[in-house]
Amino acid sequence: MQLDQLVTFYKALGDPTRVRILAILANGPLHGQALAGKLGVTPPTITHHMAKLREAGVVYERRDKNTIYFYVHEANVIRQSQAIVNVMEKAKDSPVEDIFTQDNLHVQRRHQMAAEKTQVIRSFITPDGKLKQIPSQRKKKLIVFEYMVRGLEKSRKYKEQEINEYIRQFHEDYATIRREFIMNHYMYREEGIYELNPEEMWAKAEDLQ
């Protein structure tokens, strides 16, 4: 992520009204007037704040007739929350010591995997949280799916419609992706109701080969 996007993100969260908006939207989508009412501000103020939140990739919206519903883009919030930590991590010059001692080879490997994931996410997810295309390499696909699925709530039951909506924030082809979620054990379906599997069941890129 470049400096600009990072600063935009933190600026967006650096205002009490906007944080309150996010807290409200965490309970589910809402339209502008409702937000204005709950917060005791005028609609133009909401427009102003939503523009900032949208620019930061923190919310997205869907229109229904004349009404615009705002949604938190949760996966994006989670990802960007790490931004400053990543910057600091990256800023550290890797010391040239021999860190490949017997003791921490597996730690090394875990580091490497994390770096690879970041890399894959960065190349398949646009700054505003859209999935450019479904990766064809299985390993990359799993990394992206795991990233997407992290925005869903554990042990919550979703209607198919809700899952479709959720996936659509990333990509139009929700049907394919929904099917992949099931096939790779991120979720299971029972009588039309979807739910996240425990993480131990997920297909994991790091288990490949």
Next chain:
Amino acid sequence: MQLDQLVTFYKALGDPTRVRILAILANGPLHGQALAGKLGVTPPTITHHMAKLREAGVVYERRDKNTIYFYVHEANVIRQSQAIVNVMEKAKDSPVEDIFTQDNLHVQRRHQMAAEKTQVIRSFITPDGKLKQIPSQRKKKLIVFEYMVRGLEKSRKYKEQEINEYIRQFHEDYATIRREFIMNHYMYREEGIYELNPEEMWAKAEDLQ
């Protein structure tokens, strides 16, 4: 965390100069004039920014003669980075469905543990990152130690002096805490050099009883 502290934190990171300061400090402590030089700004500007970063609990400082060295308070940055996610998590009314199905009992348990940890951290760590006192209950102590130790780098070799310095950001009694780190397998020492153990070896509050 209350709204104010959260907004202060995000505001602090919502400025390019301050982000650049953090990127520089990630490589190690530095004094004001050096920062001013590297960034091409005047010393008063640095004073201004450091006040904001300090207020946000993102840096701390140590004086040596006339020179003040600034340090990133990494554990604090990592913790506060989660703030918005926590707020949203908390804002969601827990739905009154039966979520205690066979399938996700262990997920439940994990949730509970995470909540407990947050609780303990909140009660033993001040908003600006100091450890109020060393918990006497072993379980709580481990939670706090794990939190502290997360600010150290994996597979990096530390001199005893460095460990002392590091611990001092939290508490004056670095000797006791350093000993505890070893006793509880967070770190090991070899010929006066300290290093983080792989996480699997750490004493964990969730393994108790």
Next chain:
DNA sequence: CATCTAATTAGAATATTATCTAATCAGATC
């Protein structure tokens, strides 16, 4: 105690931001 060094405070200039009212726009719906 005179002097040096690094940091801070004061105060001003400029830019950015949050919020409002009033006016306008963009889709529905009758």
Next chain:
DNA sequence: GATCTGATTAGATAATATTCTAATTAGATG
């Protein structure tokens, strides 16, 4: 196509924030 509804734009105001120069302070050190 006239009207209704909800959102946006324009423009003003007041509050905040960033950065500078100049003056001051707080510790060392000779």
